Amino acid sequence: MTTTATTTSANGPFDVVLFDSDHTLFDFDGSKAISFARVVESAGGTDPAALLPVFSDVERPLWAALERGELNHLELNYARWAGLLDAAGLDADPAACADSYLDSLGRTGGLFPDARPLLDALHGKVRLALVTNGISRVMHTRLDHFEWAQYFETVVVSSELGVAKPSAAFFDAAFEGLDQPDRSRTIIVGDSLTSDMAGGRGYGITTCWFNPQQAPQPEGIDHMVHTLPEVAAVVLGA
Numbered sequence: 540m541t542t543t544a545t546t547t548s549a550n551g552p553f554d555v556v557l558f559d560s561d562h563t564l565f566d567f568d569g570s571k572a573i574s575f576a577r578v579v580e581s582a583g584g585t586d587p588a589a590l591l592p593v594f595s596d597v598e599r600p601l602w603a604a605l606e607r608g609e610l611n612h613l614e615l616n617y618a619r620w621a622g623l624l625d626a627a628g629l630d631a632d633p634a635a636c637a638d639s640y641l642d643s644l645g646r647t648g649g650l651f652p653d654a655r656p657l658l659d660a661l662h663g664k665v666r667l668a669l670v671t672n673g674i675s676r677v678m679h680t681r682l683d684h685f686e687w688a689q690y691f692e693t694v695v696v697s698s699e700l701g702v703a704k705p706s707a708a709f710f711d712a713a714f715e716g717l718d719q720p721d722r723s724r725t726i727i728v729g730d731s732l733t734s735d736m737a738g739g740r741g742y743g744i745t746t747c748w749f750n751p752q753q754a755p756q757p758e759g760i761d762h763m764v765h766t767l768p769e770v771a772a773v774v775l776g777a
């Protein structure tokens with residue numbers, strides 16, 4: 540990051556923040572663990588906790604394929620349940636499991652404890668958008684159920700567009716929803732290097748990596764934070 544007497548594009552204050560949802564503002568792991576256990580038990584599984592890592596292994600390459608545009612969210616959802624049931628030797632209908640899983644994901648888990656205070660601190664000062672590679676049905680249920688839609692001027696969900704972060708077409712949709720803000724005064728905050736950071740960098744906006752695991756900072760990231768309260772200072776240039 541360059542330090543000069545004047546404000547650079549990488550330093551705040553910013554006018555617009557694009558927030559990732561899962562693992563950034565929203566405790567997706569909590570939602571996933573509860574929802575996964577419910578579905579596995581309904582499929583006749585007796586040890587959901589032991590199967591959760593298997594499920595993660597099954598879905599990881601599917602999400603990577605989705606980021607590459609090789610499959611859509613509904614295909615991903617079906618494929619991960621077909622893969623899990625197969626790996627676990629469970630005789631249940633993958634389509635039914637996939638459907639109940641989406642239903643539960645929207646209603647379980649919750650915002651991280653620091654997320655709402657951060658949104659409250661920024662709301663009204665900065666324009667906020669939610670940009671997620673999530674599934675439309677899950678995201679809209681979740682926004683209603685946990686009452687946080689009011690923070691965002693626009694909510695961009697990849698499954699509604701057919702393109703996902705890091706694609707420029709995804710960011711085009713976000714910028715359209717925000718009436719084409721100045722890229723030099725826009726920042727993306729997210730936990731994913733491959734979707735949020737790579738996408739933001741490719742689109743020419745400032746990047747802020749939410750890195751609660753405190754992994755080493757790679758090249759090409761403008762800002763890195765370990766906690767959500769730090770985001771406010773980065774965004775407001777404090």
Ligand SMILES: [Mg+2]
Nearest residue numbers: 559561562730
């Ligand atoms: Mg994320």
